[in-house]
Amino acid sequence: MPGTESTTLSPAPSPAVTGERADLLETLAKHRAFLRFTARDLTDEQAGLRTTVSELCLGGLVKHVTSAEKNWADFIVDGPSPEDDFDRMTEKDWAARAAEFQMLPGETLADVLDAYAEVARRTDELVASLPDLDASHPLPSAPWFEPGARWSARRVLLHVIAETAQHAGHADIIREALDGQKSMG
DSSP states (O other): OOOOOOOOSOOOOOTTOOHHHHHHHHHHHHHHHHHHHTTTTOOHHHHTOBOSSSSOBHHHHHHHHHHHHHHHHHHHHHOOOGGGOGGGOOHHHHHHHHHTTSOOTTOOHHHHHHHHHHHHHHHHHHHHHOSOTTOEEEOOOOTTSOTTOEEEHHHHHHHHHHHHHHHHHHHHHHHHHHHSOOSOO
């Protein structure tokens, strides 16, 4: 069934949020909207199609960004979890991560987009209510993190914004290859 939601490209953050937090949330909202916009009017089947040599599909990208944003919001609150220790991940853990990038049987684009909206709502509430954007936690063990590094809530939010923007660009390429539609340009 084609997407039925209306997407604007620059939703504003809550009026109660001002200053740096408003800027961060507005930027994140803009890139979320670009990502969601690439999925407009697609069927579930189309959302699961690979259109490039990559393993990526539109629905899978939204699932991945949803999972990443949720995990980083959890990190802001609780710090690293044992599941984030990439040195201890099993084949089953890696398979579960790989499934984030696919539309699996029984998954619908509407459900994937609804899950993303819920995670976005939770993140926005978290950012609005954080006592201090400088609060930090040590990063989990992973080959791409410097050992012993710490990230503040602010740094995590900047990372989520960057990752969302990067994947919105990937989604735009996939969508253009799928049916010629573009998010921009």
